[in-house]
Amino acid sequence: MAEGDHRRIIPVDPAALAKAAAERVLARIAANGGRVAICLTGGSSPKQLYQLLATEPYRSQIPWDRVHWFIGDERFVPAGDPLNNMGMARQAFLDQCAPASNVHPIPTDTASPEDPDKSAELYEHALKSFYGADELDPAHPLFDLVLMGVGPDGHTASLFPGYPALDDIHRWVVGVPKANVEPFVPRITLTLHALASCREMLFQISGSGKRAILTRVLAGENLPASRAQSINETIWLVDQAALPENFGG
Ligand code: 6PG
Numbered sequence: 001m002a003e004g005d006h007r008r009i010i011p012v013d014p015a016a017l018a019k020a021a022a023e024r025v026l027a028r029i030a031a032n033g034g035r036v037a038i039c040l041t042g043g044s045s046p047k048q049l050y051q052l053l054a055t056e057p058y059r060s061q062i063p064w065d066r067v068h069w070f071i072g073d074e075r076f077v078p079a080g081d082p083l084n085n086m087g088m089a090r091q092a093f094l095d096q097c098a099p100a101s102n103v104h105p106i107p108t109d110t111a112s113p114e115d116p117d118k119s120a121e122l123y124e125h126a127l128k129s130f131y132g133a134d135e136l137d138p139a140h141p142l143f144d145l146v147l148m149g150v151g152p153d154g155h156t157a158s159l160f161p162g163y164p165a166l167d168d169i170h171r172w173v174v175g176v177p178k179a180n181v182e183p184f185v186p187r188i189t190l191t192l193h194a195l196a197s198c199r200e201m202l203f204q205i206s207g208s209g210k211r212a213i214l215t216r217v218l219a220g221e222n223l224p225a226s227r228a229q230s231i232n233e234t235i236w237l238v239d240q241a242a243l244p245e246n247f248g249g
Contacts, residue, residue, distance in 0.1 A: 011240060014206060017048075022049055025058075026058065028144045032199075034066070037068045037144055038144060039190070051092050071085050071104075071106055073188065074188045075108075090103065121173070143198035151181050152181065152213055156225040159224040161224060165189075172193070
């Protein structure tokens with residue numbers, strides 16, 4: 001493992017993956033007695049986790065009034081569109097459980113139809129005002145927990161391979177005019193710099209379809225998903241089907 005690489009890979013049983021992630025969510029909330037900030041992710045991988053959080057024994061263990069929910073990337077579609085990432089999270093658990101004022105979606109409806117940069121600007125402003133400063137201080141991470149997934153090309157959030165904003169250490173949120181994978185709509189994404197400002201970054205990886213990209217990430221290839229790391233703890237929950245055959249051997 002390279003110096004500065006704090007990544008911990010935890011193999012889990014496929015049936016236990018969402019539960020293991022839910023336990024990490026509860027642990028991060030329990031570790032902070034004040035206002036908690038959690039950054040959610042889109043895609044299909046976290047859906048089961050979100051549904052679990054709305055059910056017992058998890059639901060009653062979450063102090064909903066002091067947990068704030070953000071989203072790490074968004075598809076540039078209206079809030080009610082089935083492709084909207086925060087829309088999926090709302091439907092799966094937030095609308096049933098969280099006070100509306102604690103849900104912080106990326107505003108896609110208010111922006112000019114061709115311009116995800118305007119949405120990015122508005123969300124960066126919202127994050128900075130929640131955080132209370134314009135510069136990220138490593139002693140005070142922006143998020144308690146950042147959830148992440150990996151795409152087949154090695155993207156994470158909506159940071160696609162080769163996109164110049166990967167190296168941006170100033171902006172917190174950027175517009176992405178063109179997606180590398182479906183759905184081919186523009187995106188808005190937090191930068192690696194903003195996502196790293198957390199107590200824990202948690203990836204959920206499942207299914208044999210993820211094995212090829214996980215092999216490349218673990219081999220140290222320069223991909224957005226390889227570069228996405230918390231300034232504190234980074235955990236990859238990986239089910240057996242996604243785990244490369246030679247892992248640990
Ligand atoms: C999105 C996501 C994206 C996702 C990965 C994995 O908007 O699509 O935020 O980064 O996490 O593509 O997606 P799956 O979980 O569907 O494989």
